[in-house]
Amino acid sequence: MPNKHSFHIVDLSPWPLLSSFSLMNLIMNSMIYFKYPNQFNINFMNISLMLLMMCITLWWRDTNRESTFQGHHTWNVLTGLKISMMLFITSEVMFFLSMFWSYFHFSLAPDWEISNVWPPLGIMMINPYEIPLLNTTLLLSSGATVTWCHYSILKKNYNNSLLALALTLILGGVFTSLQIMEYKFMPFSINDSTFGSIFFMCTGFHGFHVIIGSLFLLVNFFRLYKNFLNNMHHFSFEAASWYWHFVDVVWIYLYTFMYWWFF
Incomplete structure (x- = not known):
């Protein structure tokens, strides 16, 4: 059923929540690095950064589809x-x-x-x-x-x-x-x-x-x-x-x- 208004109701998306968790992990790893540099494991930071970049990329992809191909903007x-x-x-x-x-x-x-x-x-x-x-x-x-x-x-x-x-x-x-x-x-x-x-x-x-x-x-x-x-x-x-x-x-x-x- 088509909308009776010109506003776009955003579809359910996992990217805001996943981006928040990835960013939180990245910041926590950064704090650990500043406080305990000798106990820091860079692999956890790399994983958090990769997950954050993945979420951002897919989020941009969905927004691009909404605006360019679906005409929601x-x-x-x-x-x-x-x-x-x-x-x-x-x-x-x-x-x-x-x-x-x-x-x-x-x-x-x-x-x-x-x-x-x-x-x-x-x-x-x-x-x-x-x-x-x-x-x-x-x-x-x-x-x-x-x-x-x-x-x-x-x-x-x-x-x-x-x-x-x-x-x-x-x-x-x-x-x-x-x-x-x-x-x-x-x-x-x-x-x-x-x-x-x-x-x-x-x-x-x-x-x-x-x-x-x-x-x-x-x-x-x-x-x-x-x-x-x-x-x-x-x-x-x-x-x-x-x-x-x-x-x-x-x-x-x-x-x-x-x-x-x-x-």
Whole structure:
């Protein structure tokens, strides 16, 4: 019997529950690694990660079928998805705002426990004009290429959109690689005073968001390659581009206040 409304009632799916359990196991294994590195078994983490990626892949597959082949993403459904994405990005803004709040709390009024100076004594700041500036250039350039991709889709120039999205993924991958290399040679660690804790929390979570955004864009790259997206049906890419621009803006603040300001 056909629906008498334009909203999509989602079919029963095992992926939300299985994804939650896989993510919980992954986080618990990460906590064990931080607390007891000598007793850590990486095989459990690999299994949890593989299960999580499998659930995400199959969940995306079902969503792609609903939107592309079954036509369930009507105008009202798309409106709800847009509002949901806006609220999700707003929650992410609040998430990073809480960490910036703690950073400014310690930096603008340093306590006597850290000798009333910021950065605390013994913290050697890294040069903001080396890898951090290069990463800033890469990420801002990726924001330009993802916008190029969006306008190419609107103009039905799908070859250019594929090229632009591929460049965005490459720039995001290089950014992540350089940040990992930066962490490897960092002159301080997460245990070094409040500065080290806040620095690695902020930049680490931002790097995690870059990886999530890259996966989001990668899914849309394959959808674009398979001709599942067009100038009238491309909200999944639009949502990914919103998320990517949010990641760009957060990095500008991170670079300004955690790399450049006190150098």
